[in-house]
Amino acid sequence: MKIIVAIKQVPERDARIRIDSAGKWIALDEIEFRMNESDAYALEEALLLKEAHGGEVVVLSAGPERVGQTIREALAKGADRGIHIASDKLGEYDALGVARLMAAAIADEQADLILTGLQSDDLGLGQTGVILAELLGIPHSSLILKIEKTEAGIRVLRELEDGWFQHIEMTTPALLTIQSGNTRLRYATLMGIKKARSKELRVVEADAISVDAARCVSLDSVALPSRQKTTQMLTGTPAEAAAALVEKLQQEVRVL
Amino acid sequence: MPVVSPIFAACWLPGLTLAEPVHFSLVEKLLLAALIAASGWLFWRRFGVIARRILAARKDADFHLFPLGRRCWDFFWEVLCQAKVIRERPLPGLAHAFVFWSFLAFALVTANHVATGFGVGFLDPGGFFGRLYFLIAAIFALACAVSIAGLFVRRFVVRPVWLAHKDKTVSWESGVIAGLIFLLMATYLGAYFVPDGSLAVRLLWWAHTLTLLSFLPLVPHTKHLHLILSPVTVFLSRGGFSEIPPLADDDDFGLVTGKDVTQLTALQVYSCVECGRCTEHCPAANTGKELNPREIILGLRGYLNEFGPASEESLLGRWNSQQAAFQCTTCGSCEFQCPVGIEHLPVIVGLRRGAVNTGEWEDEHGGKLFLALERSGNALGMAHSEREKFMAREELPMFDGSQEYCLWLGCMGGYDPKGREIIRSFVEVMRYLGTSYGVMRREKCTGDPARRLGNDLVFQQLAEANLETLAQNKVKKIVSICPHCVRTISEDWKAYGTPPEIEHHSEFLARHQARLPKSAASQTGQTGQTVFHDPCYLGRYRNVYEEPRAIVRAHGDLVEAERSRERSFCCGAGGGLAFLGEEQGARVSETRVEQLVATGATTIGAACPFCNTMFRDALASRGEGAPQLLDIAQIAAAALPTSVKESDSLNMQEERREEK
Ligand code: SF4
Numbered sequence: 001m002k003i004i005v006a007i008k009q010v011p012e013r014d015a016r017i018r019i020d021s022a023g024k025w026i027a028l029d030e031i032e033f034r035m036n037e038s039d040a041y042a043l044e045e046a047l048l049l050k051e052a053h054g055g056e057v058v059v060l061s062a063g064p065e066r067v068g069q070t071i072r073e074a075l076a077k078g079a080d081r082g083i084h085i086a087s088d089k090l091g092e093y094d095a096l097g098v099a100r101l102m103a104a105a106i107a108d109e110q111a112d113l114i115l116t117g118l119q120s121d122d123l124g125l126g127q128t129g130v131i132l133a134e135l136l137g138i139p140h141s142s143l144i145l146k147i148e149k150t151e152a153g154i155r156v157l158r159e160l161e162d163g164w165f166q167h168i169e170m171t172t173p174a175l176l177t178i179q180s181g182n183t184r185l186r187y188a189t190l191m192g193i194k195k196a197r198s199k200e201l202r203v204v205e206a207d208a209i210s211v212d213a214a215r216c217v218s219l220d221s222v223a224l225p226s227r228q229k230t231t232q233m234l235t236g237t238p239a240e241a242a243a244a245l246v247e248k249l250q251q252e253v254r255v256l
Numbered sequence: 257m258p259v260v261s262p263i264f265a266a267c268w269l270p271g272l273t274l275a276e277p278v279h280f281s282l283v284e285k286l287l288l289a290a291l292i293a294a295s296g297w298l299f300w301r302r303f304g305v306i307a308r309r310i311l312a313a314r315k316d317a318d319f320h321l322f323p324l325g326r327r328c329w330d331f332f333w334e335v336l337c338q339a340k341v342i343r344e345r346p347l348p349g350l351a352h353a354f355v356f357w358s359f360l361a362f363a364l365v366t367a368n369h370v371a372t373g374f375g376v377g378f379l380d381p382g383g384f385f386g387r388l389y390f391l392i393a394a395i396f397a398l399a400c401a402v403s404i405a406g407l408f409v410r411r412f413v414v415r416p417v418w419l420a421h422k423d424k425t426v427s428w429e430s431g432v433i434a435g436l437i438f439l440l441m442a443t444y445l446g447a448y449f450v451p452d453g454s455l456a457v458r459l460l461w462w463a464h465t466l467t468l469l470s471f472l473p474l475v476p477h478t479k480h481l482h483l484i485l486s487p488v489t490v491f492l493s494r495g496g497f498s499e500i501p502p503l504a505d506d507d508d509f510g511l512v513t514g515k516d517v518t519q520l521t522a523l524q525v526y527s528c529v530e531c532g533r534c535t536e537h538c539p540a541a542n543t544g545k546e547l548n549p550r551e552i553i554l555g556l557r558g559y560l561n562e563f564g565p566a567s568e569e570s571l572l573g574r575w576n577s578q579q580a581a582f583q584c585t586t587c588g589s590c591e592f593q594c595p596v597g598i599e600h601l602p603v604i605v606g607l608r609r610g611a612v613n614t615g616e617w618e619d620e621h622g623g624k625l626f627l628a629l630e631r632s633g634n635a636l637g638m639a640h641s642e643r644e645k646f647m648a649r650e651e652l653p654m655f656d657g658s659q660e661y662c663l664w665l666g667c668m669g670g671y672d673p674k675g676r677e678i679i680r681s682f683v684e685v686m687r688y689l690g691t692s693y694g695v696m697r698r699e700k701c702t703g704d705p706a707r708r709l710g711n712d713l714v715f716q717q718l719a720e721a722n723l724e725t726l727a728q729n730k731v732k733k734i735v736s737i738c739p740h741c742v743r744t745i746s747e748d749w750k751a752y753g754t755p756p757e758i759e760h761h762s763e764f765l766a767r768h769q770a771r772l773p774k775s776a777a778s779q780t781g782q783t784g785q786t787v788f789h790d791p792c793y794l795g796r797y798r799n800v801y802e803e804p805r806a807i808v809r810a811h812g813d814l815v816e817a818e819r820s821r822e823r824s825f826c827c828g829a830g831g832g833l834a835f836l837g838e839e840q841g842a843r844v845s846e847t848r849v850e851q852l853v854a855t856g857a858t859t860i861g862a863a864c865p866f867c868n869t870m871f872r873d874a875l876a877s878r879g880e881g882a883p884q885l886l887d888i889a890q891i892a893a894a895a896l897p898t899s900v901k902e903s904d905s906l907n908m909q910e911e912r913r914e915e916k
């Protein structure tokens with residue numbers, strides 16, 4: 001089974017976020033980057049499938065040079081080779097544009113399965129994977145918790161709302177977007193890092209790929225969430241005030 | 257010289273002359289030569305194999321003979337003076353020392369004994385020096401005979417549990433060896449009581465010779481191999497306590513197979529005398545876990561005997577188990593106690609490195625810990641912002657290069673509620689003293705749990721990131737409330753750079769003791785006594801015992817637990833174990849709390865945030881009447897005048913307002 005895992009490098013969870021001077025994105029200096037969390041789970045699923053059924057795991061990522069580090073990390077955890085779509089201005093593409101770049105970069109790969117995380121920790125659109133499946137003309141399914149290989153293809157467990165789940169049988173090739181938290185992630189090892197050094201990492205310049213870069217979604221401005229302290233007086237009889245307080249704790253503060 | 261003069265005088269007593277046979281026939285000489293050759297051959301047949309095995313192991317890449325002074329001192333103190341042997345087990349230790357010293361005294365006697373057989377004896381029993389020397393040897397022989405008889409009784413009649421093997425048997429060879437040593441001494445002393453020239457003299461001489469020649473081949477076949485190896489082992493030991501050697505090259509991941517065992521390690525495992533001191537002090541072995549440090553060493557010996565040092569067979573398997581290797585708290589008791597210079601921690605951490613660096617070790621909690629360190633840079637896996645909120649709340653100033661100290665919060669001080677209380681108290685003291693300090697925003701875990709669990713990748717990443725931040729901030733001095741941070745920064749980081757000077761807050765507090773208010777026990781509400789628990793990483797690892805005690809004494813009555821100072825019993829948190837799951841057997845923390853409570857103290861004084869959390873949990877399960885638990889910083893801060901504390905913080909608020 002040949003599996004491609006698309007991963008994204010995102011600012012670390014607790015980064016101290018500032019808005020850049022243009023007001024269109026966050027300032028990226030002084031920020032540390034990590035592998036997007038649900039992508040880490042997608043990678044883990046791919047590695048488990050490879051360990052069980054053999055095959056190859058290829059990681060795919062787009063972005064500036066620093067993205068190479070995240071690809072190396074994936075190689076260290078057990079992926080076999082990497083593809084880096086190099087671009088210093090990936091921010092100029094929208095999800096459709098990025099998906100087009102990716103589709104072009106893996107056009108010759110003939111993968112059986114493409115996995116991505118459910119959504120990115122920074123933009124949280126949840127679009128790129130699904131669009132990629134459309135561009136490649138293969139079936140997709142999102143919010144996947146578990147993948148089993150079957151005679152005919154695969155059987156996956158999909159999370160629905162409210163504690164409901166769905167089993168789906170699919171043929172391959174297919175694209176799945178993976179939900180976080182269902183498996184135990186492996187830790188990076190020294191041996192893995194050393195082996196990763198000799199693994200193939202193919203760099204594809206984004207500029208060399210001719211895709212339609214016209215945006216259909218554009219980002220006007222970003223802002224930090226504002227935090228305000230407000231005081232509300234609960235009036236009425238003690239019983240009413242208590243009832244109102246319970247209601248607020250349940251509905252607004254959600255601590256009860 | 258009151259002792260020596262009677263010996264001199266006694267030399268001239270007519271009865272006190274050693275009888276030696278003269279005129280050995282040619283047949284006797286040939287027989288003697290043949291017996292010596294046979295004995296030597298039997299000795300070498302085994303010893304040669306072991307020596308070759310040790311030499312065939314991988315070279316220690318980081319070995320250097322310097323500093324020679326330290327090596328000579330260790331040799332003098334631990335080998336010649338038998339200091340370690342005696343210190344922990346005074347009576348049997350002294351008995352052992354007498355046997356050892358007699359062997360030294362007998363070197364000359366034995367050489368002369370054999371030479372006599374060939375007619376070239378060089379010590380004249382009638383001459384002054386001969387008489388004197390033989391008499392001194394006789395005194396040692398007497399002490400040795402008594403000692404060995406005592407040791408025999410101890411091993412086979414008293415039977416301390418630590419001497420027994422895994423299967424609870426006691427080695428019978430030890431009995432045979434003890435018998436031979438006794439016989440050696442008896443046949444020597446006997447020569448004082450037989451008339452010169454009699455047949456008895458000749459028979460005694462032959463009996464002594466035969467005993468000697470049967471003893472020799474037994475040495476390499478039994479644990480008495482330590483007679484030959486341990487002086488070398490002590491002299492060549494790595495020297496640093498719990499020193500984890502650097503990885504030699506790109507293919508070195510720690511102790512994975514026989515190929516990774518180095519010459520020093522091989523030498524050490526063959527030197528083990530199976531005395532069980534390590535096991536006696538091991539918190540894991542004492543609480544019903546599989547880990548037993550002696551069996552780790554003997555397991556490695558078994559491996560080398562079966563597979564040899566070139567084998568690709570995994571070291572964790574038949575001879576040593578992964579489970580045992582990961583039960584070690586790295587408390588260091590075993591290494592500290594071992595009388596023959598065996599360094600357990602490089603072996604145990606080495607086995608862990610082998611399992612973690614290759615990804616063999618799969619453990620839910622361990623994996624989570626490593627991911628937390630990889631992703632969040634702290635062992636608790638908490639958000640960085642939590643630490644910053646705490647810093648803001650406590651109004652901790654940022655380190656900007658102008659202050660004297662960088663206050664290292666550590667994972668516990670930055671994120672753990674109890675650890676934060678310790679920081680708060682320590683900061684109060686520093687404010688009272690007017691010490692300037694600051695905190696670094698980008699501090700990460702020192703990597704201690706990763707280091708001890710054998711994850712070189714995460715450890716290196718954390719050490720390098722921290723060293724860079726410290727250099728950027730131009731930090732010269734660090735003070736920390738955590739002995740694990742202190743050790744890891746001051747010693748383990750050296751593999752990746754030059755760490756700034758660092759001290760533990762107990763050292764800081766003790767130095768400023770004179771300027772801090774003392775308190776009568778009653779003032780601080782501390783009635784009753786305080787027992788101080790020595791953290792492993794402060795005591796055995798850093799040799800700091802007096803400083804924290806000085807602080808406790810200034811504020812109350814100090815009592816000692818039965819196991820204290822260098823014999824202190826671990827709290828169970830070290831070696832990354834605080835982050836792993838449930839323990840096998842009894843909890844180490846509860847066992848230790850039991851020992852501390854037994855002193856009757858009403859306060860437990862701690863000096864490590866890890867000990868603190870472990871004890872807090874263990875005390876909670878004891879319910880009402882359990883002693884209170886305080887860090888030394890809290891003890892010192894409690895004596896600060898309340899008005900000072902308040903006005904101080906008021907002043908600071910004023911200042912801040914003015915700045916704005
Ligand atoms: S390792 Fe050291 S302390 Fe332990 S049994 Fe062997 S000689 Fe004794």
Ligand code: SF4
Pocket residue numbers: 534537538539540541547548549583584585586587588589590591600604
């Ligand atoms: S370091 Fe401590 S826990 Fe580990 S084996 Fe030695 S005595 Fe036991």
